[in-house]
Amino acid sequence: MRRGIRLGARRWRHSDLIQRTFVHTSSRLKFFATVTMTLQASRDFWERKCRPIQRKGSKAMRYLKGFAGLVVILAAVLALAWPAADASAQAAKEVAIGFSGPLSGVAAEYGQDCANGVEMAIKEINAAGGITVGGEKYLFKLVKLDDRVDPTEAVNNARKLLDQYKAPAVFNPVFNTLAAMARINQEKGHELLLMAYTSTPKVIEMGNNLLVAIPPPFTVYVKSFSDLAWKKGWRKAAMVVTLGSYGDEWRQAFKAYWQAKGGQITEDKPANYYTETDFSSQLTAALATKPDVLLIGGPSGTTALVIEQARGLGYKGGFILIDQAKMDYIANILKGTQLMGNSIGVASVAMSPTASAPAFDKKYVSEYKRMQTWEVALNYD
Template identity: 40%
Template sequence: MKTAKKLGLAVAVATLGMGMSAASMAEEVNIGFSGPLSGGAALYGENVLSGLRMAAEEINANGGFDINGEMHTVNVVALDDQYSPAQAATNAKRLIQESEAPAIFIPHSGGIFALMDFNVEDDFLIMAYTSVPTITAQGNPLTLRIPPTFDGYVKAFTDYAIEEYGTKLAMGGATHEYAKIWGSMIEKAWEAKGGEVVAKNPMDYNKSADFFTGVSKLLAEDPDVMFVGGASEPTGLVIQQARQLGYEGAFIMMDQAKIDEAAVAAGGLEPLENTVGVVPLSTDESEAAQSFIKRYEEKYGKTPGSEAAYNYLAMHALVEAMDMTDSTDPKTIRAAMNDAIAQMDSSKNPYAVEEIDEAGGFVTMPTMSVVKDGKIMEVTF
């Protein structure tokens, strides 16, 4: 960030003799968030929000950021949408009109698609936490996709599961838009690989904690592999209840759910034996990831997942772009985001994102892991 400007302002503040810090005199820039903060996906929404808030607090504790010689701080304005696209759209309108937010973070594809209907006209940047490939394929000039797309996961997970566990698949994913897209793609990939989909029974992971009836319908067809996934906590419950009903097969876990987080709800890693999913952040041994994990654990008392880490780095990049351009204009911020990513301190970038592609996606390599003998093992693909 612009150290010379900050130093000049600090001197000016000191000469006032008022005993006030630069941060206490700074103007606020509101950054919006709309996501599930109640219901079955509440933990997922809170995990996303924790990363945003952690980044904002670090930025503010460091004096904020400079726009044309004036210091500004970040204020995260968070609204609950209970995973509803319609409520997300209503929240976005409120965040623009009442809080004048130049950017809104949103962690579900249904809400993102709803906001894309009017974000260019209303002039705000969508910070999209979703791996749905079609988000950036839409060509929306004010949308950025934060995690990698899941199409790479679909093929890799399918290939591995068929080769290792068998060809009969039962579809037991969630019912929200993101899960429907994931499910449709993995069904096609499974059949293209020569597998058979023997049962389909999507379940509402957001409203239920009792999945015995739905899981029983899937198990009646004696699958080798079960596709599951929504937020981590209900996904863990689905797996736990499948094991309680006697299921001994494998699981493919949609990337929204994280193995280590689902294990907490399932009662440990044992029920997740032979579960294929993404590599949890907790197993990343890079210096940047371990630094973030340590600071997060000190602040929140728990190990962070990818939701927190990705949104943490995205908030830092967003503020870096505002600082670089002396602007809160969404179009100006968007144009500077690639340079902002490149200039970020590595400690603020736990996933080592190096660039944003032409479509607006943060470039990160997808990963795959499997639970073997009670341990999470990374698999190269």
């Protein structure tokens, strides 16, 4: 018999699990709902791992890690919504969790990785018995809808997930579509929690009370990647980065930091990494300025195409990859790292200095028959 429950990357003893009581009082009703939160193991873990950043008067935490944090929030909501009942006589109720993202087109692999991370977490929660709130047991299911990185389609998906599937929360991994959804998710009577997988700082600056940001802001990468490039002696940089708010912010932040160091931006030619497959015009213009390094990136699949096409045009310099583009994924597409020489970017999950990383990698690859990425890991976490 198992002595504990596997929570995320490690196994916790039952005695370590948090159990909190929520009290709801009204003129006619007073009840206690006990919530067993099977995804956070101690108050210290909560403060260290999730690092909630709250704005006065906000209804949702600004920073909270992935599906684990979402379940805690949902547990609290459910605890205040239903009175205590005898769970032994009732079957588990099912709660839909929504996903709207690119599941077709050139960015489909990126969207599928994000969805797989959420799905894997849901499977583990359900296998462990789900959560019990107010004496009732709840399980989860994932409903995935393709929005093709179209803001209008994303908004339609959000409304469908809320109205048809009664989903209290929706995951989305692209800022352009998140921004559109954020304009409607606080409508009175149609509130919807957005789980935002985007590293742009603007997702927090929007001030949306029902939005949770999953990854850290990309500004930490701008500084570290630029400093590494500077140590290599690179001084002239050209940019061929994905279009859209996220890409625009990355380019602006990199340009400001690079120029502050004394570097030069020789060309800026953004491209749509979500719809284009031929980047020869942008690359030709950028390479004509003789840069030491190219700042590139968007979804990993199309970033691999950019690297391949740049080398095909005779470019022998370095690459700085924005955080959305993952080096291990690109190396897998390119059948090795030969074309990626002198590249700076995000390390693979398997290279993460944690004891659980190899086991997580093995489990995901075994179950999904594809390599795991940070999109998987952070949406799962």
